[in-house]
Amino acid sequence: MAKTLRDLLVLPGIVAFILVLAMMPLVIQTAGPDGGSLALVWKHGVDELKGYVEGFVTGESFRFFSGRNEFSFWEQIGGYFRISFAYIAGGAVVGTTLGILTGIAFAYSRSEWWKRAVEMTGVLPDFVLIILLQFAIVQIAKETGTVLFKVANFSTDEPPAIVLPLVSMIVIPALYMTRNVALQLRLALTEDYIGNAKAKGLSKPYITFFHALPNVFPYIKADLHKFMSILVGNLFIVEYFYNMRGITKLLFADAYMGYYGYQYDLVVNGLATLLVLYGALFALLRLYIFGWEKVFAR
Incomplete structure (x- = not known):
């Protein structure tokens, strides 16, 4: 009963969290004669929330401004969602595959230098890795005159950068x-x-893939939400640095819109779309890992 009640409260709790989180730029205000302290002014946030609820019925909550133009959220969000999902799904599937295969090699390897190299690379922040990749492409272009890959999207009229964002x-x-x-x-x-399997004379690849690896998959599934949090956090950095027209870029670019101020409705809708993206990614990864389990099930 307690578990059922908890499950029923999850979605309303997430919705409430999004509504409150989107208020924070309005609620947190500078205070004091010199503006050196902070105060919580909930009235501004509550007023925006009331406006969002009223506009939800009339449809006004799904209008937003970009530049001086007004757009329908429903008409625009599909393109942003497709870009974000394509890159995060590609990163998830390819990253999982490479991670499993490389992890198997690491488990058997006695060499230490390349393990240390991977560990050192793993501690680099996302934005540092992206800057290094872009810098490498620019340097190669200066030395050879050949631009291997686009380093960012500079205009919506140009072909988008594909390889470097996907690698990142x-x-x-x-x-x-x-x-x-x-x-x-x-x-x-x-x-x-494993000792019993070796005593039977089974080969190392068979023992690895059909005896040891199936017992690793439960740990991968248990750690899936942490893995996905890395992917979503990485998506914010990648879309910002490569200027990609994804969901997080929409939030970065249009949350504050000059004359129109802070667009609370857009932020709420954008965060809700990220929640849908997270759910779709979770389903994809669970299905993908299920496929691995079926292939290597004994």
Whole structure:
């Protein structure tokens, strides 16, 4: 009963969190004669919330301004969602695949230098990695005169950058998955059933993929929300630095819109869309890992 009640309260709790979170730029105000302290002024946030609820019925809550033009949120959000989902799904699937395969190699490897290299790369912040990738492409272009990949989207009329954003979405989650799989696989290889499989004369690849690896998948699934939080956090950085027209870029670019001020309605709708993106990504990853489990099930 308690679990059922908790499950029923999850969605309303998330909606309430989004509504309150979107208020924060309005609620947190400077105070004091020199503006050096902060105060919480809930009236501004509550007024915006009331306006959002009223506009939700009339449809006004789904209008927003970009520049001096007014747009329908429903007409625009599909394109933003497709871009964000394409990159985050590609990063998730490829990152998971590379992470599992590299984690298996790490579990057996006795070499330390490349493990240290991966660990060092893993501690680099997302934005540092992106800057290094862009810098490398610029330097190669200066030295050779050949531009290997676009480093960012400079205009909506130009073809978008594809390779570097996708690489940036893959690397960080792949490194995290590599460490996780390597750790759990090393532990699995010390179990008694592995010793029994070796005593039967089974090959190392068969033992790895059909005995040890299936017992790693439950740990991957248990850690899935943490893995996805890395992906979503990475998406904010990637879309901002590469100037991609995704959901987070919409929030960055149009949340504050000059004359029109803070667009509370847009922020609420954008955060809700990110929630839908998260749910779609979770379903995709669970299905993908389920496919791995079916392939290597004994």
